[in-house]
Amino acid sequence: MDLTVNLGGIKLKNPVAVASGTFGYGLEYADFIEPEKIGAVIVKGTTLHPRPGNPGPRIYETPAGMLNAIGLENPGIEVFLREYLPRLRERQVTVIANIAGNSIEEYALMASLLQGQEGIAGIELNISCPNVKQGGIQFGTDPETVRQVVAAVKKETSLPVIPKLSPNVTDIVAIALAAADGGADALSMINTLGGMAININLKKPVLGNIFGGLSGPAIKPVALKMIYQVYREVDLPILGGGGIVNHIDALEFFMAGATAVSIGTGNFVNPCLALELLEGIKKYMQEQGFSSIQELVGIAHA
Amino acid sequence: MDLTVNLGGIKLKNPVAVASGTFGYGLEYADFIEPEKIGAVIVKGTTLHPRPGNPGPRIYETPAGMLNAIGLENPGIEVFLREYLPRLRERQVTVIANIAGNSIEEYALMASLLQGQEGIAGIELNISCPNVKQGGIQFGTDPETVRQVVAAVKKETSLPVIPKLSPNVTDIVAIALAAADGGADALSMINTLGGMAININLKKPVLGNIFGGLSGPAIKPVALKMIYQVYREVDLPILGGGGIVNHIDALEFFMAGATAVSIGTGNFVNPCLALELLEGIKKYMQEQGFSSIQELVGIAHA
Amino acid sequence: MPSLEKARIISNSKQYHNLYIMEIEAPQTVKECKPGQFLHIRSNPGLDPLLRRPLSLYDVDKEAAKISLLYKVVGKGTALLADMLPGENLDIMGPLGRGFSLPESAKKCLLVGGGVGMAPLLYLARELRRGGSELLVLYGVGNEKELLALERLEAIGSQVQIATIDGSRGLKGPLIPPLFSEILSAEHIEFIYSCGPESMMKLWQEWARINHISGEVSLEEYMACGVGACLGCARKAKPDNEFYVKICQDGPVFRLDELELE
Amino acid sequence: MPSLEKARIISNSKQYHNLYIMEIEAPQTVKECKPGQFLHIRSNPGLDPLLRRPLSLYDVDKEAAKISLLYKVVGKGTALLADMLPGENLDIMGPLGRGFSLPESAKKCLLVGGGVGMAPLLYLARELRRGGSELLVLYGVGNEKELLALERLEAIGSQVQIATIDGSRGLKGPLIPPLFSEILSAEHIEFIYSCGPESMMKLWQEWARINHISGEVSLEEYMACGVGACLGCARKAKPDNEFYVKICQDGPVFRLDELELE
Numbered sequence A, B: 001m002d003l004t005v006n007l008g009g010i011k012l013k014n015p016v017a018v019a020s021g022t023f024g025y026g027l028e029y030a031d032f033i034e035p036e037k038i039g040a041v042i043v044k045g046t047t048l049h050p051r052p053g054n055p056g057p058r059i060y061e062t063p064a065g066m067l068n069a070i071g072l073e074n075p076g077i078e079v080f081l082r083e084y085l086p087r088l089r090e091r092q093v094t095v096i097a098n099i100a101g102n103s104i105e106e107y108a109l110m111a112s113l114l115q116g117q118e119g120i121a122g123i124e125l126n127i128s129c130p131n132v133k134q135g136g137i138q139f140g141t142d143p144e145t146v147r148q149v150v151a152a153v154k155k156e157t158s159l160p161v162i163p164k165l166s167p168n169v170t171d172i173v174a175i176a177l178a179a180a181d182g183g184a185d186a187l188s189m190i191n192t193l194g195g196m197a198i199n200i201n202l203k204k205p206v207l208g209n210i211f212g213g214l215s216g217p218a219i220k221p222v223a224l225k226m227i228y229q230v231y232r233e234v235d236l237p238i239l240g241g242g243g244i245v246n247h248i249d250a251l252e253f254f255m256a257g258a259t260a261v262s263i264g265t266g267n268f269v270n271p272c273l274a275l276e277l278l279e280g281i282k283k284y285m286q287e288q289g290f291s292s293i294q295e296l297v298g299i300a301h302a
Numbered sequence C, D: 001m002p003s004l005e006k007a008r009i010i011s012n013s014k015q016y017h018n019l020y021i022m023e024i025e026a027p028q029t030v031k032e033c034k035p036g037q038f039l040h041i042r043s044n045p046g047l048d049p050l051l052r053r054p055l056s057l058y059d060v061d062k063e064a065a066k067i068s069l070l071y072k073v074v075g076k077g078t079a080l081l082a083d084m085l086p087g088e089n090l091d092i093m094g095p096l097g098r099g100f101s102l103p104e105s106a107k108k109c110l111l112v113g114g115g116v117g118m119a120p121l122l123y124l125a126r127e128l129r130r131g132g133s134e135l136l137v138l139y140g141v142g143n144e145k146e147l148l149a150l151e152r153l154e155a156i157g158s159q160v161q162i163a164t165i166d167g168s169r170g171l172k173g174p175l176i177p178p179l180f181s182e183i184l185s186a187e188h189i190e191f192i193y194s195c196g197p198e199s200m201m202k203l204w205q206e207w208a209r210i211n212h213i214s215g216e217v218s219l220e221e222y223m224a225c226g227v228g229a230c231l232g233c234a235r236k237a238k239p240d241n242e243f244y245v246k247i248c249q250d251g252p253v254f255r256l257d258e259l260e261l262e
């Protein structure tokens, strides 16, 4: 059975990745799951300079989902390259970096810093983080800006570039087409939906940042629709995710048009999910007589 | 304790309404709950001509939510006025009509047919139904069109007009401002999020219409955020809903800025919810020393 | 008038594999029950699953205020039901829907129930017998252990013919007319009732048409409201119809001549 | 090394009002347990609630491979836990976090536990006693019936002083230093451990500072991952710090001198 996939030039040993921000720098969960067995580990979003992140509370559970407003806490790209990457390289983890910038120039600069770094398989562009006030969200909602960010990054690197699209837009296809236009090698979708919660005892927003990003099973239907739409109109492989917590969910994403899937919130529920889910996929393929995962991709469009 | 509210000129005996499409024509649930005791019954979306609706399956459960693609099945506005309205009037139900058109002219024509009809307290404009292919969704996603629809309807009627906003937009505040510009008396938000599901055994979309609208607790964080944002920027009362299934949910909506709330999917779980929830609100108000529901509106912004 | 009730669970136990019978005490609801109607049940107080689940009235004892349900565990909702214990409360709404019509005078009736499709037919059988009708029940299952209603059917005096897929009891094969042609040719059937997989019911519809027998069947569809308010459980009674019927309100029982089955 | 384990529930019962004790058999997990660490527990197989819930190691018996949990039902997750039955499996992940540090040589230790804040202190007390330390435990609750850990504390030979809000046992009043000033002035405390409401711990922090006593406290925060991967359980150890600590990884136990409590 062939589980390898080619995600815009990144060869993955299997089509299940773990999503940025939900799996730290790849080793936090190492007592529970071997990160080198996972299709790809997309590490925590990195910025040019260190960021302390948002004040708490940063997370809150909602029906079949959760809100987060981490605010891109991270030690900056240099620390990432110096301290975290070598350990991941040593373990031969398939690493996709995830970067967020405050300007097109910052994205390009980070891409150039990643260029030539051994152990990085590709770059995911977070142009859709709803928790960062300066920069971030606006990039992901205007097609022309998306095109420019992608093009600027592509100019600095030979690594596959995967913009991660925000679902908080009127026309996801327009954004995806713009990313393709800018030279994207694949698309990652979806990031979190904007949301909030209110503490009725304190009579104020729960999150320190007021607004946060909604993830988890609650958003799965939204993710599937956007992927289904983009698959029809845009000729790029899709890394699909949003609410996957079991292999049935993952199969829905493949059938909607995802070449690979990513697990975010699901890791919190079950840290072994990425590999357990793979077993479920294999079993389904066996029972249904599929020999390659690629046969499943987009099959629901027939 | 004062539970009455003024929703853009509609006097409601209490601030809990039932949402369009989830409570039929107001009498289907009459064995379980007295519709005249509910703050307002927003009846099933009506079109100018009868519509058979979409092929099945039309509904599907998702994590803490559901998808629907009813496709605006309804007998047309004349049958509504002739057969359903009189029965509601007789029972003194506070009725808000919900209309959906294929063109600005159709909206205006329906508004003129509702004008002067005894027993209608206001008109909700469904400019955001994601399940109708011709017309519907596009109206709700372009600010200028929203302004025009609202203005055209306002010209034909003296009834309070409440456009119902789609959450499937990049900038909800822009849409809300446009609606205000067109002369809206209040805003209803939010309608369902676009979504879909796939049946992995049949390897095709579950819904007959492929796409549907996601409702229920899953979308509550999204609804709250949009209402919070619009409350800050737009000076109109808001009829807030999306995922309310208990009084705590409802209180979150008031605190975010809703003047009244609507219950949709929650009716399916508990047909008595609208009134049970009211009791919960009263108890909270008592315990917390509020004497009027209006004191709660927008309190989370302090 | 249907009602919302917290019914006390009297018993709830696995009968075989994934088949369960639950008995509840529902003094309010029980009064209104008619064969073929259903209860709309909340399987848990949480939000997953969110919606109620429809289950047929399997057996009803109005004097004892007891309702029995026969259900198959197929997913989350029914799995949670199976976990409930005697003494707990079950949140039920009902009885809902249009049930089977009972003949005005005694008739010779054929009841065809496949698997859990037997669920709505036992209570029907009971009421038909009370009205003096004679019953031939064709009961099809995979294996004889699934014949949960058999004892009760025989106790009320119905003639039961069995088909099992594995041949463990009765005739061997699926519950389709040819398997019973001999038995049926010896009977003068006046009305047919059926519930089970639609493809099976379609064959019986065809059989009834050929033999000029009227009848009724019970259909299924996903449901949200259960009362005709959401228009979710729609299907076309006949493919060429312009409009849709609602299973929860116009059905779940339909006359054979109203339908074109698939 | 922490692990994921399906632990068998040995017992799970209400002790008083909303307070429960659950005993589980967790042969893998138990080996690694240290006082002050926590288990990250999935309270149901469904999606509501979705996330795991952190609970402290209340008591640990390594020979018998048993872990006890003391929990208060406050919401959905703990309510589902309370419904679980002996024989069922509990999905646990752990032990996680940085626990209490044990002194290298025997000391005179003060343990201050408010309400369910006693949860992490019993196992700590047991280990401190094993190391020969002498313990004075201040145990504050609303009503004497909530003193669930009392028997075990006394059995291991700790001196326990009680404060109840309603005066039903011991001193009457909240668990704050002035209430115990007499008792404390007679003791030569070398180290303090505390867990309970933060406002209470803050007062004990102040007391410790004045008396030049070092100590540790256990903090709480909403958690998602429990292992430092999501950065969700962040708080500033001191308001002026630029960066945040993670309760799940840097804590839940912190040294008093690292913190400015609120």
Ligand SMILES: Cc1cc2nc3c(=O)[nH]c(=O)nc-3n(C[C@H](O)[C@H](O)[C@H](O)COP(=O)(O)OP(=O)(O)OC[C@H]3O[C@@H](n4cnc5c(N)ncnc54)[C@H](O)[C@@H]3O)c2cc1C
Pocket: C038, C049, C053, C054, C055, C056, C057, C058, C070, C071, C072, C073, C074, C075, C076, C077, C078, C079, C116, C119, C120, C219, C220, C221, C222, C223, C252
């Ligand atoms: C009027 C009516 C009466 C019924 N009476 C009985 C009864 O007496 N006993 C009994 O065992 N079952 C009965 N059913 C079916 C029962 O309602 C479903 O099996 C149940 O809702 C499944 O819930 P779940 O959460 O366990 O499964 P889910 O997780 O919702 O689904 C499990 C699987 O079953 C399928 N499924 C679920 N509901 C339906 C449906 N309504 N139609 C078709 N496929 C479905 C799903 O696609 C999925 O593959 C009845 C249905 C109707 C409409």
Ligand SMILES: Cc1cc2nc3c(=O)[nH]c(=O)nc-3n(C[C@H](O)[C@H](O)[C@H](O)COP(=O)(O)OP(=O)(O)OC[C@H]3O[C@@H](n4cnc5c(N)ncnc54)[C@H](O)[C@@H]3O)c2cc1C
Pocket: D038, D049, D053, D054, D055, D056, D057, D070, D071, D072, D073, D074, D075, D076, D077, D078, D079, D116, D119, D120, D219, D220, D221, D222, D223, D252
């Ligand atoms: C390291 C650690 C160890 C803990 N050990 C224990 C223990 O041994 N025994 C015990 O009873 N509890 C303990 N807790 C607290 C326990 O985790 C929560 O009470 C539990 O998660 C609540 O889950 P729920 O679903 O029942 O409540 P929810 O429905 O999630 O919440 C109910 C109420 O509690 C509040 N709440 C929930 N979780 C937290 C939290 N982490 N911090 C502050 N407020 C919260 C909510 O705002 C809400 O008002 C511990 C917490 C941590 C972080």
Ligand SMILES: Cc1cc2nc3c(=O)[nH]c(=O)nc-3n(C[C@H](O)[C@H](O)[C@H](O)COP(=O)(O)O)c2cc1C
Pocket: A019, A020, A021, A022, A044, A045, A046, A068, A070, A072, A098, A126, A129, A164, A190, A191, A192, A214, A215, A216, A217, A219, A241, A242, A243, A244, A262, A263, A264, A265, A266, D230, D231, D232
């Ligand atoms: C706690 C948390 C932190 C996240 N941080 C990032 C991030 O740094 N960069 C990013 O692109 N996405 C981030 N995300 C989004 C996830 O990568 C993922 O796209 C999203 O959660 C949807 O998938 P899920 O429903 O499987 O979680 C974060 C999500 C969560 C829950």
Ligand SMILES: Cc1cc2nc3c(=O)[nH]c(=O)nc-3n(C[C@H](O)[C@H](O)[C@H](O)COP(=O)(O)O)c2cc1C
Pocket: B019, B020, B021, B022, B044, B045, B046, B068, B070, B072, B098, B125, B126, B129, B164, B190, B191, B192, B214, B215, B216, B217, B219, B241, B242, B243, B244, B262, B263, B264, B265, B266, C230, C231, C232
């Ligand atoms: C089955 C169903 C039918 C609906 N039909 C309509 C409709 O006809 N017109 C309309 O404006 N909204 C319609 N809606 C949207 C609801 O009125 C409501 O805005 C939405 O469901 C969000 O609220 P909820 O999460 O409380 O259900 C429908 C929703 C459902 C679930």
Ligand code: FES
Pocket: C222, C223, C224, C225, C226, C227, C228, C229, C230, C231, C232, C233, C234, C246, C247, C248, C249
């Ligand atoms: S389930 Fe709502 S109309 Fe039938």
Ligand code: FES
Pocket: D222, D223, D224, D225, D226, D227, D228, D229, D230, D231, D232, D233, D234, D246, D247, D248, D249
């Ligand atoms: S809970 Fe994820 S970092 Fe602490």
